[in-house]
Amino acid sequence: MTNYDKILTLDMPRDFLPAQLEVLDLIQNKTAVLYSGAFRAGKTLLLVHAAITTCLNNAGVKGILLSQVSSQLKSAVFDLFVDELKLYQDKLDAQGYNLQLAKQIKRSIGNLEVEFYNGSRVLFRSCKTKQDQRRYASITFDFAGLDEPVDMDSEVFDQMLGRISGTGNLKNTFLLLTTNPGSELHWLWMAFYGKPKDDFAYVETSTRDNYLLPKYHEYIRRCESRWDKDWVRRYLDGKWGMFAGQIFKEYNESIHVKEVQDMPVKYKIAAVDWGLRDPYCILVGGVTVDNRLLILEEHYAKNTSSHELSKKLAQLHSKHHFRKVYIDPSAADLILQTYERGVPCASKRSNGTLKSWANNDIAFGISRLRSLFKHKLVLIDKSAHNLRKQIPAYRFKEGSDKPIEENDHAVDTIRYLVTDFDPLHKDSWAEVIHHTFNKWG
Numbered sequence: 001m002t003n004y005d006k007i008l009t010l011d012m013p014r015d016f017l018p019a020q021l022e023v024l025d026l027i028q029n030k031t032a033v034l035y036s037g038a039f040r041a042g043k044t045l046l047l048v049h050a051a052i053t054t055c056l057n058n059a060g061v062k063g064i065l066l067s068q069v070s071s072q073l074k075s076a077v078f079d080l081f082v083d084e085l086k087l088y089q090d091k092l093d094a095q096g097y098n099l100q101l102a103k104q105i106k107r108s109i110g111n112l113e114v115e116f117y118n119g120s121r122v123l124f125r126s127c128k129t130k131q132d133q134r135r136y137a138s139i140t141f142d143f144a145g146l147d148e149p150v151d152m153d154s155e156v157f158d159q160m161l162g163r164i165s166g167t168g169n170l171k172n173t174f175l176l177l178t179t180n181p182g183s184e185l186h187w188l189w190m191a192f193y194g195k196p197k198d199d200f201a202y203v204e205t206s207t208r209d210n211y212l213l214p215k216y217h218e219y220i221r222r223c224e225s226r227w228d229k230d231w232v233r234r235y236l237d238g239k240w241g242m243f244a245g246q247i248f249k250e251y252n253e254s255i256h257v258k259e260v261q262d263m264p265v266k267y268k269i270a271a272v273d274w275g276l277r278d279p280y281c282i283l284v285g286g287v288t289v290d291n292r293l294l295i296l297e298e299h300y301a302k303n304t305s306s307h308e309l310s311k312k313l314a315q316l317h318s319k320h321h322f323r324k325v326y327i328d329p330s331a332a333d334l335i336l337q338t339y340e341r342g343v344p345c346a347s348k349r350s351n352g353t354l355k356s357w358a359n360n361d362i363a364f365g366i367s368r369l370r371s372l373f374k375h376k377l378v379l380i381d382k383s384a385h386n387l388r389k390q391i392p393a394y395r396f397k398e399g400s401d402k403p404i405e406e407n408d409h410a411v412d413t414i415r416y417l418v419t420d421f422d423p424l425h426k427d428s429w430a431e432v433i434h435h436t437f438n439k440w441g
Contacts, residue, residue, distance in 0.1 A: 012049060012053065012088075013087035013088055013090070013091045014049075014084075014087065015212060016042075016046070016049075017042060017205065017209060017210060017211075017212065019035075019037075019203050019204070019205040019209060020035075020042060020046045020205075022203050023035045023046060023050070023176070023203050024046075024049075024050060024053075026201050026203070027050060027054075027143075027172070027174040027176055028171075028172055029172055030172075030174060030199050030200065030201045031161070031164075031173070031174060031175065031197075031199040031200065032161065032174070032175045032176075032177070032191075032192075032197075032199070032200045032201075033174065033175070033176050033177070033200075033201050033202070033203070034177045034178075034179070034188065034191075034192045034200075034201070034202040034203070035047075035176070035177065035178045035179075035202075035203050035205070036179055036180075036181050036192075036202060036203070036204050036205070036238060036240070037178075037179075037180070037181075037204065037205035037206060037207070037209075037238045038180065038181070038205075038206050038207045038234065038235045038236050038237060038238035039180070039207055039223075039235050039236065040207050040210060040213060040219070041205045041206060041207050041209065041210050041238060042205075042210055042212070043147075043178035043179065043180075043205075044076055044077060044080060044147055044178060045080065045084070046178060047065065047077070047145045047147055047176060047178045048065070048077065048080050048081040048084050049084060050143075050145065050176055051063050051065060051081065051122050051143070051145060052081070052084060052085055052088065054120075054142075054143055054170070055116050055118075055120035055121075055122060056088065056101065056116065056118075056120070058120065058142075058169055058170050058171075059118040059119055059120060059169065060118065060119040060120060060167065060169040061120045061121075061142040061143070061167065061169045061170045062120070062121050062122075062123075062139075062140070062141050062142055062167055062169075063120075063121070063122045063123070063141055063142060063143040063144060063145070064122065064123045064124070064125060064136060064139075064141050064143075064144050064145070064160075064163075065077055065078075065081070065122060065123070065124050065125075065144070065145040065146075065147065066124075066125055066126070066127045066144065066145065066146050066147065066152075066156065066160070067124075067126055067127070067147045067148065068126065068127065068128055068148060068151040068152055068385060069126055069128050069385075070109070070110070070126040070128075072126075072147070072148070073112070073124055073125070073126050073147075074112065074124075076147065077124060077147050078112045078124045081114065081122070081124070082102075082105060082114070085101060085102060085114070088101055089101050089102070099117060100117060101116060101117055102114055102115070102116060102117070103115045103116060103117050112124035112125075120169075123136070123139075127152060127156045128383065128385070129383060133155070133156065133159060136163065137159065137163075139163065140163060140164075140165050140166065140167060141160075141163050141164050141166075141167075141173075142164065142166050142167055142169060142170035142173050143164060143170065143173060143174050143175070143176070144160040144163065144164055144174075144175045144176070145175075145176045145177070145178070146160065146175070146176070146177045146178070146179075147178055147179075148178070148179050148180065149177045149179050149188060150179045150180055150181070150182045150186060150188060150389075151385050151389060153382050154187035154191075157175075157177075157187070157188075157191065160175055161175060180234070180235065180238075181234055181238055181239060181240040181241075182240065182392075183240065183241060183392055184240060184241060185252065185253060185254075185392075186253070187253075189240055193240070204238060205238055206236065206237045206238035206239075207219075207220065207223065207235075207236045207237075207238070208220060208236065208237065220236070223235075223236050224236070229398075245395040245396040245397070245398065246392065246393075246394070246395050247366060247370075247394045247395055247396060247403060248366075248369065248370060248373055248391050248392070248394060250370050250373035250374040251373045251391050251392065253388065255376060256373060256376070256378060256379060256380055257379070257380050257381075257382055257388060258379050258380075258381070258382070259381060259382055260286075260294040260295070260296060260379050260380070260381045261296050261297070261381050261383070263286070263288065263294055263379075264288065264289070265286030265287055265288055265289075265294060265296075266287055266288065266289050267286070267287055267323045268284060268285065268286045268287075268296070268320045268321065268322050268323065269284075269285045269286075269287065269322055269323055269324050269325070269326070269417065269421075270282060270283065270284050270285065270313070270316065270317075270320070270322050270324075270325045270326070270417070271283050271285070271325070271326040271327070271358065271413045271414065271416040271417035272309070272313065272325065272326070272327045272328065272331075272334070272413065272416070273328050273409045273410075273412040273413040273416065274304075274306065274309055274327070274328060274331050274334055275409075276305075276306075278302075278409060279300055279301060279302045279409050280299075280300070280301060280302075280304050280309055280409070281298065281299070281300050281386065281387075281409040281410045281412070281413040282297075282298070282299040282300075282312070282313070282316065282413070283295055283297070283298055283299075283384070283387065283410070283413045283414055283417055284296045284297035284298075284299075284316065284320060285417050287421070291377075291422070291423045291424070292377055292378070292379065292423065293372065293377060293378045293379075293417070293418065293421055293423075294378075294379050294380075294381070295378070295379070295380040295381055295384050295387065295414070295417075296381055297381070297383070297384070298381075298383060298384035298385070298386060298387055298410065299312070299316075300386045300409075300410065306331065306333045306334040306337055307337060309334060309338075310334060310337035310338040310340075310341055310343075311341070313325060313338050313341070313343050313345070314338070314341040314342065314343055317341075317342070317343045317344075322343070322344060323344065324344055324345070324357050325338065325343050325344060325345040325357070326345070326356065326357045326358035326416040326417055326419050327345050327346070327356050327357075327358055327416070328356070328358060328360065328412070328416065329355075329356040329358055329360045330360070331356075332354075335354050335356050336354060339354055344357075345357065357419060357420070358416035358419050359416070359419040359420075360416070362402075362403065362415070363401075365415030365416070365418065365419075366403070366415070368415075368418050368421075369414065369415065369418060372418065372421075372423070375423075377423045378418075384410070386409070386410040387410035387411070387413075387414060389410075390407055390408055390409070390410045390411045391410075391411060391414075393407065394408060394411045
């Protein structure tokens, strides 16, 4: 580096928790380190500081920080990185040194990057699609960070392990993962808890451990009073495990999640869940020649009007030529606007009113989906991340047969999608199940 070495390796410009400091020590000698914790446990903050200090203290290193989607990457990782780097800059400026730590900051969509004065660089990339992943598949890094890998495929983890072979400018190359916990069926749990390698390590924390939180006691009390005990266990206490009262116990990622977008289908359908203040979810489904349901695409976003969403549905219909589109029956305005755009989303009654194709009987939808999961008659594409996250978390209220209505928009959507899906349309159950086990094992 330069004669600024001693200055740049001074203490970091903010306090950190003991668990966070333990992680910063572990990345000096471990290949992969998992920092697992609950909401507001300082996970992403730790990730960006690990990257910043690595770059400041080692000239010419190259790193990459990955998030599942570009919006999360920009707001939750890149912007925080830039803000925290400014704290280092302020500390340096206060000591009278005329040195800009960031030589260049690129902010264009798809090309977020920070280059340091000493030649070190950090790239920021999303990894939602195979195309995203191909953008860094041939690049060698000294370190990598995965923000919320619980939402990612194991292939991203495996690929980054292969990419941190190093440029020779960092003594120990490392992969740091910071995440909320999931179930013991998740690949993350298996990699770090189930059958970990010797050079893997994990550190657990919880929201309760983060005494640096503003209004700490008030925040903890609010969470305890607002959430049920399962959510407190996972997202306040930071514990791994299955949700109690889980509804779709037949669902298993290793069985029901595949790459299905390129599988041939005989026709396509779609379903929609929408709310003015809530996120909307569109699932594009395909029915195969042997009557299996494939979830091909997921579209998920917030703050979208019924007018905008009806336009999107019309565009998707133009692309996919849906046989039917199943819209939440309570979304009357959306149904009307979508129908008027020529999308087959409802039948017209004799009195001129529209009736959605979707069945909103929750018990009916749950029963049908459980049967379909049990017999492996639904396959979900790996890109449907919200659906994959919400299905295992969909659970009954304690002492009730009613589901908890929270973070369930994708599950509601797939319930609508299976309203009249009939895997027995041509084949008997025995033939369907026999073919399923032979084809998908």
